[in-house]
Amino acid sequence: MGILHGRKLKMKETKMFTRILTASALIVGLSQIPALTQAGTVFIPEGSNDTILMVQSETGEVLRRLSGVEAVHGLAGAAGAKYLVAGSYAEIDREDADSLAVPTGVSEDEHAAHHAKPVKNVGPTDAGISILSIIDAETGDIIRRIEVPGAVHHTAMSPDGRYAVATHPTSDGISVIDLETLTFAAFIPTGYSPNYAVFGDDPAIVYVTNTGNGTISEVNIEQGFVARNIPVGEAPEHLIIDADNERLYVADADAGVVYELLYITGEISRSFPIGGEIHAVGLSGDSGTLFVSGKGEDKLVAIDLDSGKFSSIPLGPDPYHLTVVPGIDAIYVSSRSEPKIWVIDQQTLAIRSEFGIQGEGHQMVALP
Numbered sequence: 001m002g003i004l005h006g007r008k009l010k011m012k013e014t015k016m017f018t019r020i021l022t023a024s025a026l027i028v029g030l031s032q033i034p035a036l037t038q039a040g041t042v043f044i045p046e047g048s049n050d051t052i053l054m055v056q057s058e059t060g061e062v063l064r065r066l067s068g069v070e071a072v073h074g075l076a077g078a079a080g081a082k083y084l085v086a087g088s089y090a091e092i093d094r095e096d097a098d099s100l101a102v103p104t105g106v107s108e109d110e111h112a113a114h115h116a117k118p119v120k121n122v123g124p125t126d127a128g129i130s131i132l133s134i135i136d137a138e139t140g141d142i143i144r145r146i147e148v149p150g151a152v153h154h155t156a157m158s159p160d161g162r163y164a165v166a167t168h169p170t171s172d173g174i175s176v177i178d179l180e181t182l183t184f185a186a187f188i189p190t191g192y193s194p195n196y197a198v199f200g201d202d203p204a205i206v207y208v209t210n211t212g213n214g215t216i217s218e219v220n221i222e223q224g225f226v227a228r229n230i231p232v233g234e235a236p237e238h239l240i241i242d243a244d245n246e247r248l249y250v251a252d253a254d255a256g257v258v259y260e261l262l263y264i265t266g267e268i269s270r271s272f273p274i275g276g277e278i279h280a281v282g283l284s285g286d287s288g289t290l291f292v293s294g295k296g297e298d299k300l301v302a303i304d305l306d307s308g309k310f311s312s313i314p315l316g317p318d319p320y321h322l323t324v325v326p327g328i329d330a331i332y333v334s335s336r337s338e339p340k341i342w343v344i345d346q347q348t349l350a351i352r353s354e355f356g357i358q359g360e361g362h363q364m365v366a367l368p
Helices: 014-021 094-098 108-114
Strands: 041-045 051-056 062-067 072-076 083-088 129-136 142-149 155-157 163-168 173-178 183-189 194-199 205-210 215-220 225-231 236-241 247-252 257-262 267-273 281-283 289-294 299-304 310-314 319-325 330-335 340-345 351-356 365-367
Touching: 041 072, 041 330, 051 072, 072 163, 083 155, 083 163, 129 163, 129 173, 142 163, 142 173, 142 183, 155 194, 163 194, 163 205, 173 194, 183 225, 205 236, 215 236, 236 281, 247 281, 281 319, 289 319, 299 319, 319 365
Parallel strands: 072 155, 194 236
Antiparallel strands: 041 051, 041 365, 051 062, 072 083, 083 129, 129 142, 155 163, 163 173, 173 183, 194 205, 205 215, 215 225, 236 247, 247 257, 257 267, 281 289, 289 299, 299 310, 319 330, 330 340, 340 351
16 A cells, blocks of 8 residues: 555545534434443444444444444554544644534533543644544443544554554654543654554553554653664555564565564564565464465465465455454454455354445454
């Protein structure tokens, strides 16, 4: 995907943005529904449908569809965490956001309770404004919307559920959200066109790929600075960290290569040529197998990390985001060009089933 849809994603439709800020639209139908807590749930952002689909992980049965999340692309959560964090890829100019009135029918107190502004002039001065939605993981209610500087591509959550970050490819940095206070904590410049972010077991450290300059930034979010930048590939995008917190696996999307990076030293220990454009990466629960979606050649690849041996199946069209689903030995894979999800057996790579969605399936979250 290269530099990701261009550097400017300006959307001046104030009417659209007002809809985002309308509290009643955000929680329609949610106040009377039971808690979300169920065994095995996968949350699937549905992109242009402005919704998040909840399904039972083993069966794909639809549990609920959460509305009011405009152009949702990034979604993050963690086992046992109180919240999910959803990012919007829609963006408007700052002056348009500043001029928006409280929506009709919503009191000042209601608006203040659900909408939080960061410190003025955070991030680049020409950055637009987008929205992070903080979702109660038990009720599904959107309990806070936080303005952030620039369209949100992907999000990540620290393993203790304390922090969330959002990448801003048009603003060359990340936003940090404090999930204890539900407030905007910082904007930290990383590099040209940051794409994806992942935490290890240290909740203060996040790793961010910068697609535009071929680096990974190691960011200390509590101190608010980049500790180091590590060169890797040409245009790194998705990445994942292993269970031992020793290796990062980084997808160089257009080159069709995954790099294994020893992040203590910053050295590339191995490279895996997948072929064609690739997109997402995932690891089995024991970190023994790496899964890669081969978007350009319509395939799903599994790599045994002990032996380095590849296996693959044809899968198409356009396999896109993937997530390893705990407890059922399966992977969910979305299609970029069709509204569907494949459920893939981790061991055999056989397609167990598939089911339809609405819109495009972006960054999925699977909770046990």
